[in-house]
Amino acid sequence: MTDMLEYERDLQARGIKFIGGIDEAGRGPLAGPVVVAGVVMPIDDIIEGVNDSKKLSAKKRELLFDKIMAKAIRVHVAVIDNETIDRINILNATKNGMLECIDELKTETVLIDAVKLNSATPTVSIIHGDALSYSIASASIVAKVTRDRIMSEMDKIYPQYNFAKHKGYGTAEHIRLLKQFGPCPIHRKTFIGHFVDV
Secondary structure, three states, rough: OOOHHHHHHHHHHHOOOEEEEEEEEEEOOEOEEEEEEEEOOOOOOOOOOOOOHHHHOOOOOHHHHHHHHHHHOOOEEEEEEHHHHHHHOOOHHHHHHHHHHHHOOOOEEEEEHHHHHOOOOEEEEEEHHHOOOOHHHHHHEEEEEEEEHHHHHHHHHHHHHHHHHHHHOOHHHHHHHHHHHHOOOOOOOOOOOOOOOO
């Protein structure tokens, strides 16, 4: 965990105390929203096991999500729906969500996974940041669990697509069901044109 705090410790050494971490979940799926989470975590009271959400089991992410939400100094989650993604594209939708989180967190500096933003708040963009920064990794878990829960709810509304299983990602099963039933209201029209007429 010491390695995961390198960026936070460096900022603290420069007198910056209030540090945010931001990450997203759901840039790649064919359906559903992209979810951006921002957190401010206490650096002197870390949660063991926090890591890049993609490296954790769903059960582990759920356990860590509860711990992060209980311990976080501040949390904000932005959910950008598929219609917005289709209108302004996924990168701009993600950036808008990140800027919303920055505005709500009101930190001195924000650590972000890979994306570069034009923000009045100083940002540090870190490639593979969710595996290198405790703050970003915490945000990645919040974003991933939130989005997975949304897609599980969507599964109840549109059970024919099996969203609870693949969470809207372009798996062979999802593509097969998409071709069989056609798109539903939460499919991203700009993502599915290769598979069905939209």
